[in-house]
Structure formats: structure tokens, C-alpha cells
Amino acid sequence: MGRSPYCDSSGLKKGPWTPEEDHKLLAYIHQHGHGSWRALPSKAGLERCGKSCRLRWTNYLRPDIKRGKFSLQEEQAIEQLHALLGNRWSAIATHLPKRTDNEIKNYWNTHLKKKLIKMGIDPITHKPMKNNNEEMKVKSNMNNSTLSHMAQWETARLEAEERLARQHKIQPIPSSSSEGRVESPTTSSTATENCQHLAGESGVADDLPSSGSGSAESKNYGWPDTILDEFLRF
DNA sequence: AATCGGCTCAACCGCTATTGT
DNA sequence: GACAATAGCGGTTGAGCCGAT
Numbered sequence: 001m002g003r004s005p006y007c008d009s010s011g012l013k014k015g016p017w018t019p020e021e022d023h024k025l026l027a028y029i030h031q032h033g034h035g036s037w038r039a040l041p042s043k044a045g046l047e048r049c050g051k052s053c054r055l056r057w058t059n060y061l062r063p064d065i066k067r068g069k070f071s072l073q074e075e076q077a078i079e080q081l082h083a084l085l086g087n088r089w090s091a092i093a094t095h096l097p098k099r100t101d102n103e104i105k106n107y108w109n110t111h112l113k114k115k116l117i118k119m120g121i122d123p124i125t126h127k128p129m130k131n132n133n134e135e136m137k138v139k140s141n142m143n144n145s146t147l148s149h150m151a152q153w154e155t156a157r158l159e160a161e162e163r164l165a166r167q168h169k170i171q172p173i174p175s176s177s178s179e180g181r182v183e184s185p186t187t188s189s190t191a192t193e194n195c196q197h198l199a200g201e202s203g204v205a206d207d208l209p210s211s212g213s214g215s216a217e218s219k220n221y222g223w224p225d226t227i228l229d230e231f232l233r234f
Numbered sequence: 235a236a237t238c239g240g241c242t243c244a245a246c247c248g249c250t251a252t253t254g255t
Numbered sequence: 256g257a258c259a260a261t262a263g264c265g266g267t268t269g270a271g272c273c274g275a276t
Contacts, residue, residue: 016244016270038261054262055245090264105265106243 013047017056021046025053026061059102066098070107078104079112083126 013021028044034057037050046053059065070078074096081092089101089108096104113123122129 014246036261050261051247051263052245058263059244087265101264102244109266110242 011047012041012049012052014052017060021048022056022061025056029057029061059100062100064098065100067103070099070111074099075107075112078108079116079126082108082112082123 017025024044024046028040032043034040034054037054040046040050040053041048044053048056077096078092081095085091087105089105093099093101093104116123116126117129120129121127
């Protein structure tokens with residue numbers, strides 16, 4: 001499997017995009033669609049590599065992007081989804097309409113991770129940190145419902161994993177879901193609904209997507225939808 | 235006013251996955 | 256099946272901003 005170089009360093013521009021470049025990219029995609037990203041820059045008259053164009057489009061220029069501050073609901077949804085999916089930003093992004101994986105990743109790294117650490121929660125495991133001082137802080141700062149809620153999430157995750165493992169021993173997963181990258185808008189929306197249900201019960205994430213978040217590209221990387229569903233059904 | 239340090243976020247880089255031949 | 260091309264993901268970087276000193 002040959003790896004393509006990021007961008008040939010043959011005079012291609014790097015760094016921040018100018019409004020003129022944005023305009024060229026927008027105009028081209030609006031007229032022709034992006035097609036092959038590799039071929040796009042020359043067709044659009046841009047001295048950028050295709051990868052750079054794709055990134056600019058998906059992270060900034062796409063019309064269905066919501067920019068600006070994250071709401072409390074979005075914040076809580078990210079926390080819950082991260083507890084469930086880990087650093088699978090694109091998978092998390094499919095459950096947060098109009099937010100890009102890059103934006104969510106940035107927000108996690110700059111805000112949420114610190115917030116959890118401050119609360120004495122390990123941002124990786126989403127469990128209270130073992131450190132005594134931190135644990136004391138957790139005990140005094142976190143309310144019981146938050147703790148029990150997190151424990152429920154973790155328990156449910158483990159149960160779902162176990163159940164799925166058992167199931168797979170009996171019946172192998174169909175090829176579509178065993179390939180790691182799963183495209184299934186149906187189950188995605190089910191998961192979303194369940195997430196909404198869960199969020200509703202715990203009083204968070206009221207504005208989670210009610211549809212498949214407009215994601216024709218909706219994928220649950222790594223986590224098969226069955227696990228996600230199981231977990232969110234909890 | 236200068237400078238220092240922390241923070242944010244757009245963009246880059248390197249890798250894997252997928253698709254086509 | 257092997258290989259190449261392309262797409263997409265997640266980690267990291269660095270320029271710019273802003274508040275503190």
C-alpha cells in the first residue's frame with residue numbers, strides 16, 4: 001500500500017487560506033462538486049494540494065457548518081460520546097450536526113479535557129482519578145448523580161461489549177460491519193435517538209440531532225453500530 | 235508601552251483504510 | 256492477490272490573539 005506524500009513540495013502553497021482562495025474553492029465546488037480532490041486544485045486554479053483543499057472545505061467552507069461557541073448541551077453530548085467512543089472525533093461529529101471533527105477535537109483538547117481534570121475525572125477513562133488529592137476533590141466537587149451517571153455509562157459499555165463478543169462467537173458479524181468502517185444511516189439515527197432518550201433522562205443534550213445528522217458519510221469508526229446501539233439503548 | 239505566557243484554532247503531517255486496476 | 260492512488264482520520268504544530276505583569 002503505497003503512501004502518497006502529503007503535498008509535493010513543488011511550489012504548492014501552504015499555510016492560511018486567503019479570501020481569494022476560499023472564493024475560488026467555493027465557486028468551483030458550487031459549480032462542479034469536489035469530484036477528485038487530487039484533481040481539484042488545478043481545475044479550480046488553486047496552488048494548493050488536494051488534501052489542503054479538502055481540509056479547508058470540510059473544516060471551514062462547507063455551508064452546513066455551525067461555528068462559534070459550543071452550547072452546554074453540545075458540551076455534555078461530547079463528554080458522553082467521548083466516554084463511549086474515545087478519540088474517534090469523526091464518529092462523535094456524526095452525532096453533533098454542523099460541527100466538524102476538527103472543531104470537536106480542538107474543543108475537547110482546549111476545554112473539556114481540562115474541565116474533567118479539574119473535576120478530578122480522568123479524561124481518557126472518564127473515571128475518577130486515583131490520585132488521593134484529586135479523589136478528595138472529586139468527592140467534594142462532583143455531585144452524586146454525575147458520578148452514578150458515569151458509572152452507569154461505563155457499566156453499560158462493558159456489558160454491551162461483552163454481549164457483542166458473545167454474540168460474535170455464535171454468529172459472525174456480516175461483512176459490512178466487520179470492516180471497521182460502517183456506513184449505516186439507519187442504525188446511526190437509532191443510536192442518535194437513543195442518545196437523545198438517554199440525554200433526555202439525564203437532562204442533557206436536548207439538541208442532539210433528530211435525523212441522521214445529514215451525514216451521508218455517517219460512519220462509526222471502530223465501534224460497530226451494534227455496540228453503539230446497545231450502549232445508547234441503555 | 236513592552237513583553238511574556240497561556241490559549242485558541244486553522245492547518246499540517248503521518249498514518250491507515252478503501253477503492254481501483 | 257499485489258500494487259498504486261486516493262480519501263479520511265487523529266495527533267500535533269504554530270501563528271495570532273489577549274490578558275497579566
